[in-house]
Each structure stands twice: as structure tokens, then as C-alpha cells.
Amino acid sequence: MKIFRQMKRLIGKNKPYIWEQGVQEHGNNEGLTGNLEEDFHRIKQLFEGAADFSFREIKINALYTSSILYLNGLVNVERMEFHVIHPLLKANEKLPKHAEITINDIKGVLSSAQVRQGATFQEVIDQILAGGTILLMNGSKTALFISEQSWEQRSVDEPVSEAVVLGPREGFTENIRTNGSMIRRRLKTTKLKFEYMKLGSLSQTEVMITYLDDIAQHSIVEEVRSRLKRIEIDSIEDSGYIVEFIEDQPFSLFPQVLQTERPDRVVGNLLEGKVGILVANSPFALIVPVTFFEMMNSPEDYYGRFIMTSFIRFIRYLFLAVALLFPSIYIAVTTFHHELLPTNLIFSVAASREKVPFPAVIEALLMEITFEALREAGLRLPRPIGSTVSIVGALVVGQAAVEAGIVSAPLVIVVATTGIASFMFPSYALTGAIRLLRFFMIFFAATLGFYGILLGIFFISVHLVKLRSFGVPYMAPIAPFHFNNLKDIFLRAPWWKMNERPHETGKRNLKRLSSRKPKY
Amino acid sequence: MKVMRMLLIWGITLIFLTGCWNRVEINDIAIVTAIGLDLVEDDQLRLTLQVAVPSKLVTGGTGESGGKSTIVISETGASVSEAYRNIQGKLSRRIFFSQSRVLLIGEDLAKKGVFHIVDFHTRYAEPRINSFIMFTKGKATKIINSMPKFESVSAEETRELAKMGVGFKIYVRDFLNMLLTDGIEPFASQFTLKPLEVDTKNKSGETQAVNGIAVFKGDKLVGWMDEGETRGLLWLRNEIKTGVITVNVPEEKGGGNISMEIVRGETNIVPILKQGELRLDVDVVTDLSVIENDSKLNLFETKVIEEIQTYAEEKISKRIEMIVEKAQKEYESDIFGFGQSVYKKYPKEWNTHYKENWENEFVQTKVTIHSKAFVRRIGLIK
Numbered sequence: 089m090k091i092f093r094q095m096k097r098l099i100g101k102n103k104p105y106i107w108e109q110g111v112q113e114h115g116n117n118e119g120l121t122g123n124l125e126e127d128f129h130r131i132k133q134l135f136e137g138a139a140d141f142s143f144r145e146i147k148i149n150a151l152y153t154s155s156i157l158y159l160n161g162l163v164n165v166e167r168m169e170f171h172v173i174h175p176l177l178k179a180n181e182k183l184p185k186h187a188e189i190t191i192n193d194i195k196g197v198l199s200s201a202q203v204r205q206g207a208t209f210q211e212v213i214d215q216i217l218a219g220g221t222i223l224l225m226n227g228s229k230t231a232l233f234i235s236e237q238s239w240e241q242r243s244v245d246e247p248v249s250e251a252v253v254l255g256p257r258e259g260f261t262e263n264i265r266t267n268g269s270m271i272r273r274r275l276k277t278t279k280l281k282f283e284y285m286k287l288g289s290l291s292q293t294e295v296m297i298t299y300l301d302d303i304a305q306h307s308i309v310e311e312v313r314s315r316l317k318r319i320e321i322d323s324i325e326d327s328g329y330i331v332e333f334i335e336d337q338p339f340s341l342f343p344q345v346l347q348t349e350r351p352d353r354v355v356g357n358l359l360e361g362k363v364g365i366l367v368a369n370s371p372f373a374l375i376v377p378v379t380f381f382e383m384m385n386s387p388e389d390y391y392g393r394f395i396m397t398s399f400i401r402f403i404r405y406l407f408l409a410v411a412l413l414f415p416s417i418y419i420a421v422t423t424f425h426h427e428l429l430p431t432n433l434i435f436s437v438a439a440s441r442e443k444v445p446f447p448a449v450i451e452a453l454l455m456e457i458t459f460e461a462l463r464e465a466g467l468r469l470p471r472p473i474g475s476t477v478s479i480v481g482a483l484v485v486g487q488a489a490v491e492a493g494i495v496s497a498p499l500v501i502v503v504a505t506t507g508i509a510s511f512m513f514p515s516y517a518l519t520g521a522i523r524l525l526r527f528f529m530i531f532f533a534a535t536l537g538f539y540g541i542l543l544g545i546f547f548i549s550v551h552l553v554k555l556r557s558f559g560v561p562y563m564a565p566i567a568p569f570h571f572n573n574l575k576d577i578f579l580r581a582p583w584w585k586m587n588e589r590p591h592e593t594g595k596r597n598l599k600r601l602s603s604r605k606p607k608y
Numbered sequence: 609m610k611v612m613r614m615l616l617i618w619g620i621t622l623i624f625l626t627g628c629w630n631r632v633e634i635n636d637i638a639i640v641t642a643i644g645l646d647l648v649e650d651d652q653l654r655l656t657l658q659v660a661v662p663s664k665l666v667t668g669g670t671g672e673s674g675g676k677s678t679i680v681i682s683e684t685g686a687s688v689s690e691a692y693r694n695i696q697g698k699l700s701r702r703i704f705f706s707q708s709r710v711l712l713i714g715e716d717l718a719k720k721g722v723f724h725i726v727d728f729h730t731r732y733a734e735p736r737i738n739s740f741i742m743f744t745k746g747k748a749t750k751i752i753n754s755m756p757k758f759e760s761v762s763a764e765e766t767r768e769l770a771k772m773g774v775g776f777k778i779y780v781r782d783f784l785n786m787l788l789t790d791g792i793e794p795f796a797s798q799f800t801l802k803p804l805e806v807d808t809k810n811k812s813g814e815t816q817a818v819n820g821i822a823v824f825k826g827d828k829l830v831g832w833m834d835e836g837e838t839r840g841l842l843w844l845r846n847e848i849k850t851g852v853i854t855v856n857v858p859e860e861k862g863g864g865n866i867s868m869e870i871v872r873g874e875t876n877i878v879p880i881l882k883q884g885e886l887r888l889d890v891d892v893v894t895d896l897s898v899i900e901n902d903s904k905l906n907l908f909e910t911k912v913i914e915e916i917q918t919y920a921e922e923k924i925s926k927r928i929e930m931i932v933e934k935a936q937k938e939y940e941s942d943i944f945g946f947g948q949s950v951y952k953k954y955p956k957e958w959n960t961h962y963k964e965n966w967e968n969e970f971v972q973t974k975v976t977i978h979s980k981a982f983v984r985r986i987g988l989i990k
Contacts, residue, residue, distance in 0.1 A: 422634040427706030427736070431764065432637060434707055439662035441635040448633060537631075 093400075119207050125225035127209075128155050141216075146176050149185050154225040162219030164238035172199040172234055191228040202235035218293065244270075247349035247371075259349040263270065264294050264368040270351035271298060271366075272362040275358065276338050279303075281422060285316060287330070291323035294368040295330070298354075303361045303597045308558055312363045312376060327367040327374050330347060334376070339523055343517035346375040346555035353387045359403060359600075361593035377558035377593060381566075381577045384408070386514035387582055398491055398579040404512055405578060411509035411522050414451045416533035416541050418502045422448045424537030436498075443493035449534035451495050455503040456527065458485050463507075560592045591604065609614035616890035622655035630652040633972065635662075638701035641678065643735070644748035645725055646714035648684055653717070656682035656690035656749045657703065658763050664759050673794040677760050680753055688728040705734040709767045711741045711780060712748040712799065718822065726787065726827075729780050740770040742797045743822035743829065751799055751816050766816055770797060775818040775838055776847065787827055790963055791947020794824040795841070798832055814978065843892060843924065844944045848873040857903040864903030866916060868896040879950045881957060887974040888946055892924055897985035907986040920981040931942035931974050942970045943955060 096221040120127050140160045147153050179197045180498060183189055192246070195203055204355055206212060207230045212222055219237030244266065247259030260267045268282055283297040295316060299309050305451035315334040324330065331345045348354060354364045357375045365374040383406060389397045421428050422437060429437065444451060466474050486504075506526070513519045525548060532540035541590045549597050555562035565573035573590050577582035584605035588598050634836055645655035658678050663665040665677045681698060685691030696703055711729060713722055729735045743752055757760040770777060778796040786794035800819040818833040819840065832840065842848045851870045857863055872895040879888050898907060898916075905912045935941055947966050 117975070224768075228883065423631050426632075426634060426637060426639075426704060429707075431639075431641070431707050431709070432760075435660055435662050435665045435760070438634050438637075438660075439665060441633070442663045444635070534631075 097315070113522055117208055117210055120209065120212070120224070120229050120231060122227055122229045124153060124224055126154060127224055128157075130209065131212060131216075134369065135216075138438075144173070148176065148179060148189065148194070149183055150185075152189060152225055152227065154223055157216055157222040157224065159219065159285055160214055162237050162239050163221055164236050167238070168221055168234070168236045171236060172198055172223070175199055188227075191225055191230050192234060194223065195226060195232060198232070198234065200234045200236060204233045204235075205230045206233055207231070214292070232388075249386065250348065250350050250353070250387040250514065252386065252391070254388055256350075256352050258351065260351060260366075260371040260373060262369045262371055263297060264366050265351055267366050267371075268296060268298070268374065271358075271364070272355055274351060274355045275300070279440040280358070282535070283313070284337075287316065287319055287321070288324040289320070289322050292324070295323040296366040298358065298364040298366060300358050300361070303359065304363055305361060305593065305596055308361075308377060308560075308593070309363055310556055312365065314442065316365070320495065323365065325369070327365065327370040327372045330365065330367060331374060334374075336558065340555055341521040341553065342380070342552065342555060343383065343515065343521065344378065344562065346378040346515070347372045347517060348375060348387075351374075354386065356390065357382075360589050361596070369558045377556075377560035379519075379557070379560065379561050379564050379592070380552060382482055384513065385519045385576075390583075394582045401578060401580065405514045407509040408522065411506055412526055413508070413527060413529060413541065413545075414502055414506045415456060416529040416544075417538075418499065419452055419530060420533040420537045420541055423534065437496070440490075442497040444496050445493075447534075448499070449530065450501070452530055453527075455485070455499055455504075456530070459503055459507055460523070463594050536541055553581070558579060564592045567591070610949075632702055632704075636701055637661060637704040638699050640703060640705050640708045641761045642710040642712065642752050643705070643708055643739075643765060644714070644752040645688065645717055646680075646747045646749060647716035647720060651720075652684040652686065653691050654682055654684045654749075655688060655695060657695060658752045658761070659699070659703075660761055671771060673801050677756075678762070680749070682749065688725055689732070699920065703988045705732075706736060707956075708763070709736060709739040710763045710770075711739050712751055712766075713741070713743050714748040715743065715745050715829065718743050718824075721827045722824075722829075723787070723827040726780060726784050730784055735780075738779045740767060740797070741778055741780045741783045742770065742799045744799045745832065751801060754801060754814065754816055756811075757804075757815055762816070766799065769799075769816065769818055772818075773795060775835075775847075776821060776842070787824075789948065791942065791949075791951050791958070792945035793826070793941040793943050794898045795821045795943045796824075798822045817826060823935070823939050823941050823943055825939065830939045830941055833934065836927070837931045837934065840927040841943065842933070843873065843875055843928050844877070844890065845877040845929065846873075848875075849949060852899070853920055853923055854900075855916065855923055857905060857919070861915075862904035864905075865900070866903055866905070866919075868901045868916075868920060868983065869902035871895040871897050873951070877944070877946065877949045879946070879953050881950075881954050886950065886962075886969065887976065888949075890928065892928065892979045893981075894924060894981045896920060896981055896983050898983060898987055901987075913986070914981050917981045917983055920983075921979040924981065925977045925979040928977050928979075929975075932977075936971050936973075936975075940967065940971055942966070946970060946973065946975075 125327045132141070132143070137160075141157070142160045143155055143157045145153060145155050154176065156168075158168070175197045175208070179194070182197070185192065195205075206215065211233075212231055216222055219239065221234040221236055223232040223234060241263050242261050244261055245257045246257045250259070258270065260270065272280060275302075276368070279301040281299055281301055285293050285295050285297070286292050297312055297316070298307070312334070313569045316330070318328065321329065321333075327347060331343075331347065337342045338345065341395060346357070351373075354373050354375060358364055360375065362375050365376070367374070384401070391403065392400075422441070441448070446454070462477060462485070465477050465481075469477055486500055490497050490500055510519055510523055513522070529541060529544045534540075534545040536543065552563050553561075553567045561568060564570065565577065570591050572588055575586050576590075582605070584601065587601040588594070589600055591598070639660045639662070640657045642658040642659050644658070646654045646656065648654045658680050660678050661676070681695055683691050683694035685694050692703065702871065711725075713725060717725075726741070729738050729739070752762070752768070754762050756765050759765050759768070769788065775796070775797045783794050783796055786792050797818055798820045799816055801814040802817040802819070804813055804815050818835075819837045822829055822833055823831050823833060839848075839851060842851075848870060852867050854865050854867045856865055874893045876891040877888060879886060879893065901907060905916070907913065907916075932944070935943055947958075947962070947970065950962060
């Protein structure tokens with residue numbers, strides 16, 4: 089008990105600790121003075137030491153001077169020259185030489201698409217940091233914000249982590265606007281909402297909550313909003329940061345937020361009444377609430393024909409069991425339940441184990457850990473060397489170890505099968521849970537045999553049934569059971585039969601199809 | 609919440625307190641493939657185990673092969689378990705019975721009674737009750753020691769042979785059932801060693817073979833029946849599945865033989881109790897298909913077919929009559945389960961009268977065979 093409390097205290101302590109000491113920009117809420125020299129000086133001071141801070145002064149007429157401020161690299165200089173500097177220089181000729189002119193006159197001269205106004209220092213600074221171009225003019229207490237930002241970015245590419253054979257091949261990029269546009273392109277309706285907020289005291293990362301107004305439940309949207317608002321951190325580098333903050337059960341091995349690179353998957357989930365979260369600089373969108381079965385589905389399931397898809401799903405669930413239990417069953421059988429194997433099989437298993445110096449558990453752990461290491465090594469290494477690892481791994485671990493009598497051949501088969509099985513799941517996060525639980529099951533099997541395996545499964549089931557993601561039961565629609573929603577769980581019903589949205593999230597607007605399959 | 613958490617932690621601790629239970633690595637067990645039991649001098653039991661040597665069994669992999677793939681090890685004792693403990697003293701690996709599907713018992717021991725053996729086999733958790741029980745004239749050790757011909761272990765061959773359906777498939781649990789049920793006496797297959805080739809001067813090796821059945825009265829062996837008689841028993845027990853009936857055509861019709869395959873056979877035992885007198889009607893219906901004809905008869909004639917049918921009927925009747933007589937007169941053992949069929953039809957009479965006196969009644973009961981045979985197919989050649 090004490091350990092629990094201490095752990096809690098430790099974890100609880102950390103958050104406010106960082107926050108109180110955190111770096112923050114504040115105290116810039118005053119308005120601009122209208123004195124160009126003074127204002128410009130103040131801003132320049134704030135950007136002291138920032139080499140990318142650039143500015144240029146332009147005389148408008150005899151009385152007025154303007155200053156253009158921007159961060160080099162975030163602004164498309166060519167466009168800015170064309171749409172801002174060029175018109176301003178020309179304005180010299182158009183505008184009266186000695187007359188008073190207002191900031192609005194200047195605004196009228198510029199040919200940029202997005203020009204807004206702002207009056208406080210904070211706004212000015214925010215705009216500069218976000219890549220805007222700022223135009224200050226003496227005598228004016230408002231500044232012009234011109235959006236000509238543009239920076240180097242990755243183009244839309246095929247999603248690496250969720251490759252499919254059928255279906256769209258575009259994946260999210262690091263640009264949140266592009267990502268938003270990919271969703272908007274798929275849902276041309278005013279019901280699609282994007283709510284914008286900034287997270288991270290230093291990073292000021294843009295985060296967008298997206299949902300379909302008439303389908304998503306208000307309570308869930310509100311919960312997402314409030315959970316996001318409660319995040320107090322200096323910087324958010326990826327949507328993965330947010331996942332840990334908004335999860336219901338951060339200590340659970342099972343992911344309660346779906347991370348996806350695919351806009352079509354986000355849209356599919358929005359249509360089921362779920363809420364998407366887009367994070368700037370991250371190609372991974374988040375989807376909440378999510379169920380276990382959603383994690384087991386691949387977007388491809390919906391593009392292929394339903395019979396084949398149902399079969400693939402069957403295989404997937406079968407190999408879920410394999411990935412979780414195969415090594416533990418092997419251990420249980422070889423150390424406790426020898427009577428279960430057919431006689432000829434027990435001979436060959438016994439013969440192969442004859443020279444092995446370790447008990448089956450140690451042997452299995454050795455191989456499993458080596459396999460995990462190989463997997464990690466393959467990920468980290470530069471691509472050209474990556475294949476070397478797999479060759480060395482297969483040769484050394486697979487063959488040489490067996491020949492040297494360190495591990496037995498059947499175990500290599502078991503570990504290899506388990507390895508293949510663990511690559512089958514569409515969700516990378518879920519794979520992690522299964523991989524860890526596999527070790528947990530190995531320990532259970534090694535101490536208690538099949539009884540232990542059953543106990544382990546029992547513990548996992550209890551945990552899964554108790555787990556919730558944003559208030560939605562993780563195992564829905566199996567627990568709580570809902571017959572109509574089974575159409576998209578182990579099987580996939582044909583599209584013309586899937587006439588209802590999932591009850592847990594789509595209650596407000598259940599009907600999905602207006603008619604049955606047309607007859608021809 | 610707190611209480612729940614405490615309970616959970618205690619619960620988990622309890623699970624691990626049990627330790628490693630009966631954990632044995634697969635390479636630390638001696639896999640028994642066959643169990644043999646004999647009677648030796650001084651009324652001692654001799655338990656013979658055929659133990660597989662896995663490294664010799666699987667070729668390739670580890671490289672070393674050759675040498676016998678099994679070892680035979682035996683020890684004596686007053687009971688099966690005592691002998692088993694004595695063998696364990698000679699084996700560096702833990703004796704593991706669960707893979708053994710063969711229980712062979714020698715003649716001498718069977719005559720003395722086998723109840724305690726069946727008891728050990730069913731009461732102790734390890735041995736399978738679905739292992740085959742079989743008896744042998746002479747010593748069981750002889751068959752256990754025989755060299756395998758196809759499989760890597762001779763016990764595997766014994767098991768495959770028992771499964772074939774030539775004789776009876778009697779598991780230990782079937783044997784026990786027959787032993788404990790009133791109105792039926794147990795029997796089991798008889799195994800023996802036979803030369804591979806016959807009527808040649810080649811010195812051929814010996815192989816194990818099913819050779820009829822062993823007949824019991826109570827748990828004691830009373831005698832043997834040969835293969836022909838076993839066929840009769842198969843008929844009576846309604847377990848005939850395959851088989852060939854060869855009928856001789858009388859000389860005046862041209863002589864020769866006609867062989868027919870049994871396609872289907874069905875037997876009904878009908879006990880009839882009239883005025884305190886019990887008799888048994890046995891109805892046998894068979895479908896046959898001609899597979900060999902070296903007589904001069906033309907099978908395309910209906911008359912001829914009818915004639916053959918009567919020959920077949922006679923032949924089947926004779927077979928059954930012969931075995932019934934042998935069981936009634938010679939062994940006085942109701943291996944057919946006649947008593948059971950009486951009990952099923954006349955439970956009251958069985959309980960009041962026959963149950964106690966069945967031993968005497970069985971011997972006196974008149975058994976009539978009504979055999980019906982139909983030739984369904986005669987093949988394609990004229």
C-alpha cells in the first residue's frame with residue numbers, strides 16, 4: 089500500500105514542480121504606443137540574440153515611415169517582396185506627399201490575401217513567431233499582420249506505419265493546415281468542425297479538435313476539450329505527448345487513444361461519432377474514444393470485399409492469441425503437461441531439448457528478448473545496414489544457437505511464429521501491449537502451467553473489461569454486449585448492411601444508410 | 609477501494625506461494641511407451657517398461673544416431689506401484705506414464721487376476737485409461753522387447769495394430785466397465801509374435817500380431833479364442849466393420865469358392881422370457897459384396913444369388929453358434945453381454961432372479977441365430 093501511495097505522490101509531485109519553474113512569456117499585454125521608434129525598439133529587444141529576426145524600414149511619404157518585421161525562414165520572402173514591399177514603394181507615388189494617412193490606407197495598398205490588424209505587443213510577438221510579417225507605422229497604434237508564411241516541409245506521402253494495398257495512399261504530414269485540409273476534402277460539410285487551441289507554454293503548438301457536429305456527443309467533445317486544456321507543459325513535440333496526458337488509465341498497457349497517420353481513418357472514425365485531435369508538427373492524428381476492436385481493425389478492412397475481410401479478421405484474432413500465448417503454451421506443455429503432445433511429437437521435442445542446458449522458461453526468455461533486441465536494432469540502424477542485422481540475426485540466433493545446443497529447434501519455431509504474429513496488428517501501440525503481456529504470460533506459464541495461463545487471461549480480461557476510453561467501455565460492444573454493433577467486430581458486414589453507427593459514440597444520430605442494397 | 613487493493617495483492621501473493629508445483633522439464637522425463645506385467649517366482653509381479661530414448665529416436669539435428677531407440681527396463685515388486693518405485697531407483701529420469709498407450713499382461717498373471725492392475729491404471733493420475741489393454745500367451749516382456757518394423761518404437765506398432773479394427777479395440781476403461789458391470793464378462797485382445805513370412809525357408813524375423821482374444825471370468829483369465837472365433841464375437845457384439853466371408857460351393861454345383869466383403873453387418877440380441885424360460889434370439893443382418901469368384905456359378909442369375917446368400921447365412925450362423933457354444937460350455941463366461949440385454953428388457957426379473965444366478969443360467973440359456981444375408985453388389989465382370 090505504501091509503495092502505491094509513494095508512487096502516486098512522486099508522479100503527482102512532478103507536474104506542478106516543472107510548471108512553477110517553467111519559462112513563460114508574459115507582461116506584454118500593453119498596447120502599441122504609436123511611436124515607431126519606441127515600439128520597434130521594444131520588439132527588437134525581445135528578439136535580442138535571435139539571428140533570424142529581420143526587419144526593413146520603408147519610407148511611405150515625408151511624414152510616415154513603416155517597419156516590416158519578420159523571422160527569416162518562416163516567411164516566403166519573394167512573395168513578401170511582391171505583395172508588401174513592392175506596393176509600399178509604389179504607394180509613394182499614389183498617396184499624397186504631405187497628407188496624413190492611416191493604417192487603413194496602407195492596408196488598401198497591400199495585395200496580400202490575408203491582412204489582419206492587432207494592437208498589443210503580445211499579438212505582434214505571437215504573429216512574428218508564427219511566421220507572420222508585421223507592418224508597424226509611426227503614428228498608428230495598430231499594426232498590420234500579413235500572412236505570407238511558408239517554410240520547408242515534407243510533401244504528402246504514403247503513410248509508413250499503416251501501409252495498405254487497397255485504399256488511399258496519402259498520409260498526414262507535419263503541417264497541421266495540410267492535415268486539416270485532407271480531412272475537409274473528405275467531408276465537404278459545414279458540420280465538420282475544427283476547434284483550434286494552443287498548447288505548450290514555449291512551443292505554442294497548434295492543436296485542433298475535429299468532430300462532426302450532429303454526430304459526436306457533446307459530452308465527449310467537451311471532455312476532450314477540458315482534458316486538453318488541462319495540459320500544462322512547456323512544449324509538445326508530437327501527438328504522443330498528448331496521448332499520455334489525456335488517457336483514462338495511463339498505467340494500463342493497452343492504448344486508449346488511437347494514433348493514425350491516415351486521413352481516411354480519421355474521417356471514418358469521425359463518422360462514427362468520435363473526436364479527432366490534430367497536432368502541429370506531428371503526422372499522427374489522435375482519435376478518441378477508442379475501443380479494443382477498433383485497434384484491431386485496419387482501414388483496409390473497409391475497402392476490400394467483406395468476405396475476404398472477415399476471413400482476414402479471423403486470422404488476425406487467431407494470431408492475437410498466438411502472439412500472446414504461443415511461447416507460454418509451449419512452456420506449459422513442455423514443463424507441466426507432457427501428456428498433451430502426440431507421442432511422436434513429444435519424442436522430437438524431447439530429442440531437441442536433450443542438449444539444451446537451460447529450463448524451457450530461460451530458453452524462451454532468452455530467445456524472446458533476443459528477438460525484441462533484433463527488432464529494435466533493425467529499426468534503429470540505417471536502412472542499408474538494417475538487412476545485415478536480419479541476416480546475422482537469423483543465422484546466429486536461428487541456426488547457430490540451435491546447432492550449438494543453446495536453444496532447441498521447436499522453440500525457434502515458436503518464437504519466429506510469435507514474431508510474425510506480432511507484426512500482424514494494424515495498431516502499433518496495441519502490438520506493444522501484446523509484446524509485454526507475452527512476457528507476463530510466460531512467467532505465469534512457467535510457474536503454474538495451463539492454470540497460470542488461464543489466470544493470466546483472466547487478469548487481462550478483467551482489466552480490459554474495466555478499462556474505459558473517455559467514458560466508453562474499452563471492450564464495447566462485447567462488454568457491454570450490443571448485438572447490432574457486432575457487424576463490424578469479428579466479421580465485417582457488407583456496407584449495405586451496416587446501417588447503424590456504434591451505439592457508444594454515435595447515439596445521437598444512429599442511422600447511417602437510408603436504404604438497403606438496391607436490387608438489380 | 610483500499611480493502612479491495614489489499615485483497616488483490618494478497619491474492620496475487622498466494623498464487624505465487626504455491627511454487628513450482630510439479631514442474632518437470634521435458635528432457636527430465638523417461639517417456640514410457642509400453643507397460644508390461646508378468647508373474648515371476650514367489651508370486652511377485654514384474655513390471656517391464658519400454659522407455660523411449662529421444663536422442664536416438666530422432667535422426668538428424670543432433671547428429672548422433674544409431675543404437676536402440678528404446679530401452680526396456682524391469683523390476684519386481686508385490687504390487688504394480690511397488691515395482692514402479694523400484695524401477696525409478698534404476699532410472700535417472702522421472703518415469704512418465706501418460707504417453708503410454710499399451711498395457712500388456714502376461715498369461716500367468718492374468719490367470720491369477722488383473723483387478724489390481726486395472727485399478728492402478730485408472731486410480732493413479734498418470735497412466736491413460738484410454739490405453740489399450742492386451743494379453744499375451746507367455747510373457748509380456750517378449751512382445752515389449754520385439755523390434756519395430758515401421759515405427760521408431762515397437763509400442764507404437766502395437767498401438768496402431770490394436771487400432772486397426774482387425775480385432776477388438778479394448779481400452780482399459782472398457783475393460784474396467786465390463787469387469788464392473790453385471791451380466792457381461794471382460795475380454796481383450798491377445799497379442800503374440802508371429803513370423804513375418806510363412807511357408808518359406810527364409811529365416812524371417814518375428815513381428816507382433818493380433819491373435820484372437822483372451823476370455824475372462826471375473827478378473828481371471830479362463831481361456832483364449834483364436835482369430836476365427838473372434839470374428840464370431842465381433843458379429844455378436846455388433847462391432848463387425850470389415851471382413852471377408854468365403855463360401856464353398858458344393859461339388860455338385862461345380863465347386864470353387866466365392867469371397868464376399870462385408871459392407872454392413874447388424875446384430876440384434878433379443879431375449880425372450882416365456883413361462884419362466886429364457887431364450888435368446890440373435891438376429892444378424894449382413895450386406896455383402898462379391899469380391900472374388902472362382903466357381904462356375906453365373907452371378908447374374910437371381911437364383912444363384914439367393915443360393916449364395918443362404919451359404920453366407922449358414923456360414924455366419926455357424927461362426928456365431930460355435931463361439932456361443934465355446935463360451936457356454938468351455939469357459940462359462942458371458943463375454944457377449946447376454947445378461948445385459950436380459951437386464952435391459954426384463955429389469956425386474958433380472959434383479960429378482962437372474963442377477964444372482966446368471967452364471968448358471970447363462971450356460972443353460974438357449975441361443976438361436978437368425979441370419980439374413982444380402983448380396984448387394986457382384987462386381988463388373990461376368
